[in-house]
Amino acid sequence: MSMKMYLPLDSAAVALGADDVAAAIAARFPEATLVRNGSRGMVWLEPLLEVEIDGVRHGFGPFETTDIDALSGDLANHPKALGPVDDLPWMQRQTRLTFARVGVIDPLSLDDYRAHGGVTGLERALSMTPAEIVTETTDSGLRGRGGAGFPTGIKWKTVMEAQADQKYIVCNADEGDSGTFADRMLMEGDPFTLIEGMVIAGIATGATKGYVYLRSEYPIAIEVMNKAVAIARQQGLLGASILGSAHAFDMEIRVGAGAYVCGEETSLLNSMEGKRGVVRAKPPLPALEGFMGKPTVVNNVISLATVPVIFERGAQFYQDFGLGRSRGTIPLQIAGNVKHGGLFEIAFGLPLGEIVDDIAGGTASGRPVKAVQVGGPLGAYFPRDLFDTPFGYEEFAGKKGLIGHAGLTLFDDQQDMLKMARFAMEFCAIESCGKCTPCRIGSVRGVETVDRIAQGDASAIPLLTDLCETMKDGSLCALGGFTPYPVMSALTHFPDDFATTAQEAAE
Amino acid sequence: MTATPVFGDAEQHVLHEILAANRHLEGALLPILHAVQHQFGYVPAEALPVIAKDLNISRAEAHGVMSFYHDFRDHPAGRTTLKICRAEACQAMGADDLVDHARDSLALDWHETTKDGAITLEQVFCLGLCACGPAMMVDGKLVGRADVAKLDAIIAEARS
Numbered sequence A: 001m002s003m004k005m006y007l008p009l010d011s012a013a014v015a016l017g018a019d020d021v022a023a024a025i026a027a028r029f030p031e032a033t034l035v036r037n038g039s040r041g042m043v044w045l046e047p048l049l050e051v052e053i054d055g056v057r058h059g060f061g062p063f064e065t066t067d068i069d070a071l072s073g074d075l076a077n078h079p080k081a082l083g084p085v086d087d088l089p090w091m092q093r094q095t096r097l098t099f100a101r102v103g104v105i106d107p108l109s110l111d112d113y114r115a116h117g118g119v120t121g122l123e124r125a126l127s128m129t130p131a132e133i134v135t136e137t138t139d140s141g142l143r144g145r146g147g148a149g150f151p152t153g154i155k156w157k158t159v160m161e162a163q164a165d166q167k168y169i170v171c172n173a174d175e176g177d178s179g180t181f182a183d184r185m186l187m188e189g190d191p192f193t194l195i196e197g198m199v200i201a202g203i204a205t206g207a208t209k210g211y212v213y214l215r216s217e218y219p220i221a222i223e224v225m226n227k228a229v230a231i232a233r234q235q236g237l238l239g240a241s242i243l244g245s246a247h248a249f250d251m252e253i254r255v256g257a258g259a260y261v262c263g264e265e266t267s268l269l270n271s272m273e274g275k276r277g278v279v280r281a282k283p284p285l286p287a288l289e290g291f292m293g294k295p296t297v298v299n300n301v302i303s304l305a306t307v308p309v310i311f312e313r314g315a316q317f318y319q320d321f322g323l324g325r326s327r328g329t330i331p332l333q334i335a336g337n338v339k340h341g342g343l344f345e346i347a348f349g350l351p352l353g354e355i356v357d358d359i360a361g362g363t364a365s366g367r368p369v370k371a372v373q374v375g376g377p378l379g380a381y382f383p384r385d386l387f388d389t390p391f392g393y394e395e396f397a398g399k400k401g402l403i404g405h406a407g408l409t410l411f412d413d414q415q416d417m418l419k420m421a422r423f424a425m426e427f428c429a430i431e432s433c434g435k436c437t438p439c440r441i442g443s444v445r446g447v448e449t450v451d452r453i454a455q456g457d458a459s460a461i462p463l464l465t466d467l468c469e470t471m472k473d474g475s476l477c478a479l480g481g482f483t484p485y486p487v488m489s490a491l492t493h494f495p496d497d498f499a500t501t502a503q504e505a506a507e
Numbered sequence B: 001m002t003a004t005p006v007f008g009d010a011e012q013h014v015l016h017e018i019l020a021a022n023r024h025l026e027g028a029l030l031p032i033l034h035a036v037q038h039q040f041g042y043v044p045a046e047a048l049p050v051i052a053k054d055l056n057i058s059r060a061e062a063h064g065v066m067s068f069y070h071d072f073r074d075h076p077a078g079r080t081t082l083k084i085c086r087a088e089a090c091q092a093m094g095a096d097d098l099v100d101h102a103r104d105s106l107a108l109d110w111h112e113t114t115k116d117g118a119i120t121l122e123q124v125f126c127l128g129l130c131a132c133g134p135a136m137m138v139d140g141k142l143v144g145r146a147d148v149a150k151l152d153a154i155i156a157e158a159r160s
């Protein structure tokens, strides 16, 4: 019997035992083909084994080595059988554009990539002028997925128009935000999409060299990306003549060194230049004076990896999805104390409550959801009262929050929000680049002030509010400037967690 | 504490090979520091002036860069490095209890190494395993849905 099976090499699957399962399957079914794919994004089902039956991929998960014997029996009655993976509600409800191939293809097969629509976007871009490529990108409505939401096409236009002997495309793969893993999943599951997006960005702007700044906490993504770059170079997707054209573009993977602030674009550029990851004042914009002082596009992984599908299907197709000024789709990452956690790509506009209650199914503990932190460690904590907020840049900003890199972290009713406010300050103190006093010193004071509140000193509450104002106004970047979001949202929306402790101390 | 090994001719030779392989890179310092740490397990004090001279930067600058980043260490780690995620999504799944248990049972603070040289304890902020937390990394191996039992087993194995 020649079986074809898929088991993810994705970090989450591996952290849940996929490598052991893979080894055991290889031993038990030596004649079977086992593809190590990316993850479909249903982390609660990982490791998710897929077996191809009459051309349809059936899922079995969460799969353990003890489930292997039953694979020789009636598969429909296997204790872990889930049925066809594409028919699962989680898959059915999504609009997978950026993640269309993740979990589907062999991440390191360029043939597989092409067979699933890969390279089509690049071929189209090669038939266009740089100005046309930039216009198409702008028309798609694509905004930066790294957090700030700046229109990608406009950034590219600045770099295109800059005159220089060398320009660069730098992909920001530092993904330091807790609750996010879309960059990681994309790089592990469909690395050629990122490469293709960077090549298109290079052609548009006249940049011939690219770098991916990839955090050291992602060893599997580093390995997959390095292999993919080598394959792409070998097969003419990178090099002196892209797909036989007059355009040249090559790229390298650079590994970060465990500093959260290096996700900030100017700190990242300093780090890549071999310096301390201190934030640079803007102007000059990196688009004009970036890496090595040259015009540089800095874009998030998801921004760049969304470019190929925009060129494959057209700007209009992409921009038809979404809400208000948030166009297209967004890969939500649902994390924390969650029943159905993982990656879910859908058009902008879904209300937060629908994501939390309906798609994610609430908490893993089964207890009520108390708060959802949206947008990583610099994002606000949302209480149930705000669950009607539609998922979009402006909509979240209007509620004193942000969508950031689109991570959502769920907490149940046992979570102490004062503790989370303290953690936000502590994290800022640990990760501050040190340049601004309100960030460097203010965050240390912030920890002390929260501790005073915890000890029952209610007079410290206005101090905390003032401190947050100072940090907001006096910080050069969003690390110091946005740490007040989690702190103030915890204080505003969950006052009981700050008050009861005071009462307890008074008793 | 683990004793600091000698940095002799053989080590100098390895360092020069690393420099030869990387010095042409744009912004070569981080790749060099990573390669040195990968090779020696830490960045030896003897290596920094050599790297600085090779890249034509001051010793102070090389030292400033190295100390800025959490990844680089200036002395050897234990035989096993245990990194526990302390970030929000893992906290939502009880990472704090795991952290307390690790620190108590090993009697270590962050960045410290057990007296027998077996384990170094590090904190980390997010491993991208936020939908299957709490998360840990044990010598580069990822662990999801960590709990006290898994942690104890890892510690026991590291000490055996």
Ligand SMILES: Cc1cc2nc3c(=O)[nH]c(=O)nc-3n(C[C@H](O)[C@H](O)[C@H](O)COP(=O)(O)O)c2cc1C
Pocket: A143, A144, A145, A146, A147, A148, A149, A150, A152, A172, A173, A174, A175, A176, A177, A260, A261, A262, A263, A264, A265, A266, A298, A299, A300, A301, A303, A304, A477, A478, A479
């Ligand atoms: C403290 C801090 C950390 C950041 N971390 C990241 C990150 O990990 N990944 C990312 O793409 N952008 C991050 N950003 C945003 C970048 O500065 C920048 O806006 C982004 O890389 C631009 O790409 P985009 O337009 O495609 O989003 C961070 C910003 C700050 C202030």
Ligand code: SF4
Pocket: A261, A279, A431, A432, A433, A434, A435, A436, A437, A439, A440, A475, A476, A477, A478, A479, A480, A481
């Ligand atoms: S706000 Fe903090 S991290 Fe940002 S530049 Fe200032 S000191 Fe550095």
Ligand code: FES
Pocket: A178, A179, A180, B085, B086, B087, B088, B089, B090, B091, B125, B126, B127, B128, B129, B130, B133, B134, B135
């Ligand atoms: S928060 Fe722990 S792995 Fe992301």
